[in-house]
Amino acid sequence: MTHVTKSGQPNPSCDFDPNEDKIREECGVFGIFGMENAASLTALGLHALQHRGQEACGIASYDGEKFHTERHLGLVGDNFTGEDPSERLPGHISIGHNRYSTAGQTVLRNVQPLFSELHSGGFALAHNGHITNAYTIREQLVEKGALFQSTSDTEVVIHLIARKKSGEFIDRFVNAIRQVDGGYAFVGMTSDMLIGARDRFGIRPLLIGRVGDSYILASETCAFDMIGATFIREVEAGEVVVINADGIRSFTAFPNARSRPCIFEFVYFARPDSIVGGKSVYEVRKKMGRRLAQETPADVDVIIPVPDSGVPAALGYSQETGIPFELGIIRNHYVGRTFIQPTQQIRDMGVRLKHSANRAMIEGKRVLLVDDSIVRGTTSTKIVRMIKAAGAKEVHFRSASPPIKHPDHYGIDMPSKDKLLAANYDLKAMTEMLEVDSLGFLSVEGLYWAMGAEERIAEAPQFTDHCFTGEYPTPLIDRDREASGASKQLSFLVEVA
Numbered sequence: 001m002t003h004v005t006k007s008g009q010p011n012p013s014c015d016f017d018p019n020e021d022k023i024r025e026e027c028g029v030f031g032i033f034g035m036e037n038a039a040s041l042t043a044l045g046l047h048a049l050q051h052r053g054q055e056a057c058g059i060a061s062y063d064g065e066k067f068h069t070e071r072h073l074g075l076v077g078d079n080f081t082g083e084d085p086s087e088r089l090p091g092h093i094s095i096g097h098n099r100y101s102t103a104g105q106t107v108l109r110n111v112q113p114l115f116s117e118l119h120s121g122g123f124a125l126a127h128n129g130h131i132t133n134a135y136t137i138r139e140q141l142v143e144k145g146a147l148f149q150s151t152s153d154t155e156v157v158i159h160l161i162a163r164k165k166s167g168e169f170i171d172r173f174v175n176a177i178r179q180v181d182g183g184y185a186f187v188g189m190t191s192d193m194l195i196g197a198r199d200r201f202g203i204r205p206l207l208i209g210r211v212g213d214s215y216i217l218a219s220e221t222c223a224f225d226m227i228g229a230t231f232i233r234e235v236e237a238g239e240v241v242v243i244n245a246d247g248i249r250s251f252t253a254f255p256n257a258r259s260r261p262c263i264f265e266f267v268y269f270a271r272p273d274s275i276v277g278g279k280s281v282y283e284v285r286k287k288m289g290r291r292l293a294q295e296t297p298a299d300v301d302v303i304i305p306v307p308d309s310g311v312p313a314a315l316g317y318s319q320e321t322g323i324p325f326e327l328g329i330i331r332n333h334y335v336g337r338t339f340i341q342p343t344q345q346i347r348d349m350g351v352r353l354k355h356s357a358n359r360a361m362i363e364g365k366r367v368l369l370v371d372d373s374i375v376r377g378t379t380s381t382k383i384v385r386m387i388k389a390a391g392a393k394e395v396h397f398r399s400a401s402p403p404i405k406h407p408d409h410y411g412i413d414m415p416s417k418d419k420l421l422a423a424n425y426d427l428k429a430m431t432e433m434l435e436v437d438s439l440g441f442l443s444v445e446g447l448y449w450a451m452g453a454e455e456r457i458a459e460a461p462q463f464t465d466h467c468f469t470g471e472y473p474t475p476l477i478d479r480d481r482e483a484s485g486a487s488k489q490l491s492f493l494v495e496v497a
Contacts (some may be wrong), residue, residue, distance in 0.1 A: 026204070026269065026411035027112075027128040028219045031095040031187040033194035033243045035214035038087035038094035039068075046076045046096045046180045047234040048226035049219055051271055052128070053098035056111040056171050058200035060124035062191050064093035067122045071111040092212065093194060095187045097126035100413055110152045113189075118162050120127030120169050124252055127154040128219055129184035129204040133477040155185035156180065170242055174253045177240070181474050183262065183410030183464070185235070187217050194243040200254035201473050203262045203410050203464050205276060208248070215243045220274040231275065237261075260473055261322070263463040264412060266451065267401045268309055268372050279452065282312050287450035288400040288442055289316025289370065296440025299320070299398045302361060304328035304369035306383060315372035323368070328361040328390075337342070355383060363391030374441075375414070377421035377434055384435050391495035397436045402444045402468040409476050410464070444468050 028049030032038045034494065039061045046057055057079060058071030068089045072079040076098065097112040113124040131137075134153030137160070142148065146159050158175035167175075169190060177186070183203030188195040196217040200207050209216040211229035216222060221231050235241055238257025242249045260384035262269075265276050272282040292313060303325050305314035332354055367387055374380055380397065387395050405420030408414045417423045421430055422441075431439040448456045451463065466472045 001277075022404055026052060026130075026413075027100060027126075028098040028223075029095070029126045029128045029185060029187040029206070029217070030097075030219070030223055031194045031217040032128075032211075033093050033189075033215050034152055034245070035211070036075070036092055036215075037084070037090075037457050038092050039085040039089035039096075041211075041216075042094040042096040043076060043080040044084045044226050045216070045223040046098050048223040048271075048483075051074055052219060052269065053100040056099040056108075057097065058099075058113055058126075059085060059089055059096040059109050060092060060113040060115060060126075060189065061086075061089040061091035061094040062122070062189065067115060067124065067191075069113065069115050069124065071108060071113075073108060077425065081349065093189050093191075095124055095126050095189050095194070097128075097187075097256060109364055110150045112152070112154060114150065114154055114158060116150065116158050116159075119165050123158065123161070123169075123188060125154060125158055125186060125188040127152075127157075127184055127186050128206075129199070130182050130408050130409060131156060131180045131184060132182035132474060132479070133180060133451070134182075135478045136481060146346065157186070169193075170240070173197075174251055177253055181477065183474070184475065185219065192244055195240065196243075197240040197253065198235050198237055199474075200238040200257040200463060201260040202234075202257070203260065203473070205261065205265060206235040206272075208232045208235060208241065215242075215248060217243075220270055220276070222271045222274045222378075225273070233399055234277070258460075260461065260464050262410065262412075263447065263451065263465045264408075264467060269412075270311055284450055285312035285372075286316035286319070286401065287398050288319075288447065289313035290320040291446040291450055292370070292398055292400050292440070292442045293317040293320035295443055295446055296398055298398070298438060298440070299366070300368040300394070300396055301365040302326050302328065303368045303370060304361070305356070306369055306380075307331040309372040310370045311398065313372060317368070317398070319372055326358075326361040328358045328367065328387070330358055355386065357386050357390035359390045362387055362487050364393055366394040366396070367392045368396045368398060369436075370398050370400060372399070373404060374399045374421055374430075374434075376419055377430065381434050382494050388435075394437045396436075396438045397434055397440075399439075399441045401442055402447060404467050404471045406467055408467055409472065409479055410474075412467075414467070 012177050030042050030045035039059050042059050056073045057076045060069040095113050113126040115124045131153040134156045137156050141159050157176050161172050164172045185204040185206035186197040186198045196206050209224040209229040209231050216229050224231050237256030237259040240251040240253045266284045270276050270281045274281050303318045303323050305311040384395050405423040453462050
């Protein structure tokens with residue numbers, strides 16, 4: 001499915017470089033109950049979570065009589081600024097969502113929150129993560145007469161709720177999420193409650209905060225900081241929380257739930273000023289750099305981070321070794337992902353649109369580049385060449401995470417295994433391909449050390465680390481069906497804006 005503008009050109013907000021050497025983030029969710037002008041705070045919360053999804057954004061609210069929704073392609077700041085969002089989206093309950101499309105394409109009908117009028121009344125739902133059996137359930141529901149309006153896996157949950165007409169709404173919600181698998185954090189709202197839920201392993205994050213007498217749900221604590229809220233606790237793995245006029249109630253959706261959060265939140269996704277799992281993301285990343293220095297030392301003159309995500313690890317490496325840390329690469333923050341690249345010559349120069357070498361810190365020196373991870377290796381190679389062109393005597397490269405050898409199926413938009421550099425080449429071959437004098441990766445054991453764990457427990461890992469180990473915590477039903485030749489794409493609609 002393709003989304004095009006009326007001119008017939010690709011929609012800029014949906015366009016991205018298919019060879020991008022960075023993993024694209026998942027999504028961010030936010031919800032608030034009991035605050036007048038709730039949509040305004042939701043917009044601020046989404047702005048703080050913008051790094052988690054930049055293709056689309058949406059907000060839903062309820063004013064005591066009617067539901068209101070507004071959804072857009074593009075950034076929060078481009079769509080919810082100027083006039084107070086609460087003028088358009090009044091009410092004391094609101095939820096919001098930033099999106100990257102990991103299931104379903106980036107067209108307006110897939111932008112969340114999704115809203116449906118159910119037997120019990122209106123319901124809006126936003127989702128971070130990916131349901132690994134969504135297409136299997138969807139096919140079953142379509143065979144029974146269900147009519148889907150999107151290709152988003154989130155809509156499956158709404159249909160499962162709708163099909164169970166008996167019982168309290170929260171019981172129907174719990175019944176629905178017990179039928180889906182994968183990694184997810186849901187934020188939903190009815191006319192009188194805000195709902196939050198995490199999968200049985202707590203793979204995707206969801207936190208509870210408070211501002212005044214109002215409760216908040218968000219993907220990261222940086223959203224609380226944005227609006228002056230206080231962090232209370234995390235929603236537990238397998239827990240459903242209901243927030244209404246009486247306060248907070250907790251329900252156990254999965255009695256045998258075991259916390260195993262995604263370790264990539266610490267490697268890359270979460271903002272460095274966030275607290276995840278009781279740990280400072282910034283401090284964990286610095287510890288990754290310290291351990292990286294211990295495991296893969298380098299005889300160099302200067303340590304240079306690949307901005308912005310490589311900065312904390314590079315600082316840790318520098319502090320561990322005493323080798324000077326310098327900003328040898330300057331990032332241009334005003335270049336979007338959609339810069340037109342009409343010729344191969346311009347396309348080859350693309351990395352310089354985002355990064356430029358600080359020659360004064362590089363020329364004549366032995367340089368160590370530190371990045372958070374290496375995915376395809378395409379952008380990394382261009383950066384290495386840029387550093388050499390700036391006069392570096394030697395260029396060494398270090399990854400503050402282990403080699404990425406396996407794709408994700410829990411909400412991270414990651415290339416297939418055949419496009420992951422470390423899945424297809426050994427260290428010597430990767431060193432040659434990246435054109436560096438040496439290459440090193442943090443070990444899995446080192447990553448667990450940085451997380452404060454003594455060691456990885458093989459029979460019951462403390463974190464979801466499948467990208468490095470290949471051990472997935474849940475069944476991958478849709479992936480296995482697709483591998484067997486079963487189609488999972490049920491819609492071929494071309495949507496015109």
